[in-house]
Amino acid sequence: MIPILRALAAFVQSLFRSRLAMQAEILALRHQLAVYQRTDARPRLTHADRLLWVWLSRVWAEWQDALVFVKPETVIAWRRRKFCQYWTRLSRSGKPGRPSVPREIRDLIRRMSTANPLWGAPRIVGELAKIGIDLPRSTVAKYMVRRRRPPSATWRAFLRNHVRETVATDFFVVPTVKNRILFVFLILAHERRRVLHFNVTAYPTAEWTAQQIVEAFPWTDPSKYLLRDRDGVYGAWFRKRVTGLGMKEVLIAPQSPWQNPFVERLIGSIRRECLDHTIVLGERHLKRVLTDYFRYYHRWRTHQSLEMDSPEGRAACPAEQGRVIEVAEIGGLHHHYVRIAA
Numbered sequence: 001m002i003p004i005l006r007a008l009a010a011f012v013q014s015l016f017r018s019r020l021a022m023q024a025e026i027l028a029l030r031h032q033l034a035v036y037q038r039t040d041a042r043p044r045l046t047h048a049d050r051l052l053w054v055w056l057s058r059v060w061a062e063w064q065d066a067l068v069f070v071k072p073e074t075v076i077a078w079r080r081r082k083f084c085q086y087w088t089r090l091s092r093s094g095k096p097g098r099p100s101v102p103r104e105i106r107d108l109i110r111r112m113s114t115a116n117p118l119w120g121a122p123r124i125v126g127e128l129a130k131i132g133i134d135l136p137r138s139t140v141a142k143y144m145v146r147r148r149r150p151p152s153a154t155w156r157a158f159l160r161n162h163v164r165e166t167v168a169t170d171f172f173v174v175p176t177v178k179n180r181i182l183f184v185f186l187i188l189a190h191e192r193r194r195v196l197h198f199n200v201t202a203y204p205t206a207e208w209t210a211q212q213i214v215e216a217f218p219w220t221d222p223s224k225y226l227l228r229d230r231d232g233v234y235g236a237w238f239r240k241r242v243t244g245l246g247m248k249e250v251l252i253a254p255q256s257p258w259q260n261p262f263v264e265r266l267i268g269s270i271r272r273e274c275l276d277h278t279i280v281l282g283e284r285h286l287k288r289v290l291t292d293y294f295r296y297y298h299r300w301r302t303h304q305s306l307e308m309d310s311p312e313g314r315a316a317c318p319a320e321q322g323r324v325i326e327v328a329e330i331g332g333l334h335h336h337y338v339r340i341a342a
Contacts, residue, residue, distance in 0.1 A: 024056060027056075031049070031052060050078045051082075101135070101139060101143065105133060105135070106143045108128075108133075109124060109128075109140055109143040109144060110144070110145050112124050112127060112128075113144040113145045114145050117147065121137050121140045121141040121144060122137060124140050124144065125137050125140050128140070162190075162224070162225055163190045163191055164190070164191045165223050165224035165225055166189075166191075166223055166224070166225040166226075166227055166250075167187055167188060167189050167190065167196065167216075167222075167223045167225070167227070168187075168188050168190065168226075168227040168228065168260055168263040169185070169186065169187050169188075169213075169226065169227070169228045169263070170185075170186055170188075170260060170263045170264065170267065171183050171184065171185055171186075171204065171231065171233070172184050172186075172267045172271075174200075174280055174286055175280070176280045176281065176282055176286075177279050177280065177281055180202065180282075181202070182200055182201070182202055182280070182283055182286055183200070183201055183202070183204045184199075184200050184286070184290065185197075185198060185200075185201070185204070185209065186198050186266065186267070187212070187213070187216045188262060188263045188266055189223065190262055192306065192311045192312075193262065193266070193303055193305065193306065193311050194298065194312075195266070195298070196216045196217075197212060197215060197216035198290060198294070199212055199215075199287075200283050200286050200287050200290070201283075202283065204233050205233070206234070206235030206236065206237040206238050209233050209234060209235075209238050210237040210238040210240070210241040211241075213226075213238065213241050213242060214241055214245075217245060222245045222246065222247050224247065224248060225247065225248050225249075225250050226248070226249050226250065227250045227252070227260055228249065228250075228251065228252070228260070229251070229252050229257070230251055230252070230254055269297075270290070270293065273293070273333070273334065274289065274293045274330060274333065275289070277333055289330075292329070292330050293330055295329075296329040296330055296334055296336070297310075297311070298310065298311045298312045299312055299314070299336075300334075300336035301334075302314070317338060317339040318339075319339075321339040321340075321341065322339045322340045322341040323340065324337055324338070324339055325337070325338060325339075325340055
């Protein structure tokens, strides 16, 4: 019953269709029937079959309704492939784009660039035009002699050369037991890796940060360079105080914390060696914990960059001095070892 209803619906629909659409549908159906008749199971299409359906897809809007033996996406792929083949054949039929540059002109461009090291491609283009040779800038740049630029100092070299004159600043956050966020501000001297100043706040501002840089250098002469990131908390107040202290700010590249490696390494050590093992109760508790850690950090903790010495310097105990005792630091998280007389 359903096939009969479909046939009647198709008959009624054909009464309102144009004669061209009906003839196109008849052609499409007869072609597909012929393809099925000449093959056993899977229809095998020739180049002429593909061309026919590419042509039908361009002149007949309802070609997808009559298509059975392949998907409409396949016919669209045939059309795109034919488009690429057409333009490939068209581009290969003519001559190549730019004519080749004679060898004597190429040698002349190289001689000009060698004899005039301060000239760029535009200068050589202008000079060639004065002697009747018209070449585009890209062609001249292609045949110029490329010189090795003098090596520039790397970021690591800058840090190494100015290690005695540089301090670095940074913030890091610490969550509390009440899910509050506290901000810790650090000022680290690259020489001997000493923490010159730290403080904790829940609301960092430019004014507060500027006051910290003043408290870090109350009486001593500040360092020459201040290395920091581009955080917005270092506002006009902070820059004004730094300039007043006679320091020069050195900003790292955006989103490049590895360019401030010493303070980033310090923050990682603080987390791994202290804060990851502590539940912070509040601002006062965090200050007390960090004070204990920095006391241990400066006096007893050895550093690879300092040839296994501590920032404040730690004398070695001779073996004949006495027996070894263990002293707990930071509530037992770490220990240092000394010798005392028996």
